[in-house]
Amino acid sequence: MRNSTSIIIVVIMLGVIVFSLVSPFMPQEEEQHQKDAKMPDKLHPVVEKKKNKLIRRAEDKGINVVITEGFRSVEKQNELYQQGRSDESNIVTNAKGGESYHNYGLAIDFALKRKDDVITWDLEYDGNNNGKSDWLEIVKIAKSLGFQWGGDWQHFKDYPHLQMDFGLTIRELQNGRWPPKEDA
Structure with a gap:
């Protein structure tokens, strides 16, 4: 029981570490909303x-x-x-x-x-x-x-x-x- 609890804690910690490394490269909410934004219709x-x-x-x-x-x-x-x-x-x-x-x-x-x-x-x-x-x-x-x-x-x-x-x-x-x- 003690080993399985340790393994679960290690897996969770690894998941947190991986997520913190990958999340800066994931699209942010603002960018996702921009995909639905209207195309420009004049010069910037x-x-x-x-x-x-x-x-x-x-x-x-x-x-x-x-x-x-x-x-x-x-x-x-x-x-x-x-x-x-x-x-x-x-x-x-x-x-x-x-x-x-x-x-x-x-x-x-x-x-x-x-x-x-x-x-x-x-x-x-x-x-x-x-x-x-x-x-x-x-x-x-x-x-x-x-x-x-x-x-x-x-x-x-x-x-x-x-x-x-x-x-x-x-x-x-x-x-x-x-x-x-x-x-x-």
């Missing part, structure tokens, strides 16, 4: 604020940047994913709906507006005549604001793409983890 407030700063700083350099895309619905993402796969056009994305930072309001795409009001994606265009690519000047400003640039990606260069992932993966976003609403 921090991304919106940084986008506006990007536009103002570009204007200060004599560059007219145009935001061609911000938040993108899952349905729209699926339509873009089909481009070049279901028709003769070029593939424009490798991300299906729910697999793009656009779907979570964490990405924007941009282009340049020339002095003749034509929108261009010309990476070498120098409309402010300072001997530097306006495109790369925009990228430099964006990076200083905390954006990551799709032109730095290894496998699929997405030159118009800027995103802020807040350290979250697509998988984490799909599971309901959201970035904070304000700058840290």
Whole structure:
């Protein structure tokens, strides 16, 4: 009887130890509730604020940047994913709906507006005549604001793409983890 009581106590203590080691890695109640949270339907407030700063700083350099895309619905993402796969056009994305930072309001795409009001994606265009690519000047400003640039990606260069992932993966976003609403 005494041995069985000792064994039960040891088993309980081991259970408490294992639980204390594992519990920090288990989803917290708040995260579980977020899985039921509504998907975003607009740009994240921090991304919106940084986008506006990007536009103002570009204007200060004599560059007219145009935001061609911000938040993108899952349905729209699926339509873009089909481009070049279901028709003769070029593939424009490798991300299906729910697999793009656009779907979570964490990405924007941009282009340049020339002095003749034509929108261009010309990476070498120098409309402010300072001997530097306006495109790369925009990228430099964006990076200083905390954006990551799709032109730095290894496998699929997405030159118009800027995103802020807040350290979250697509998988984490799909599971309901959201970035904070304000700058840290």
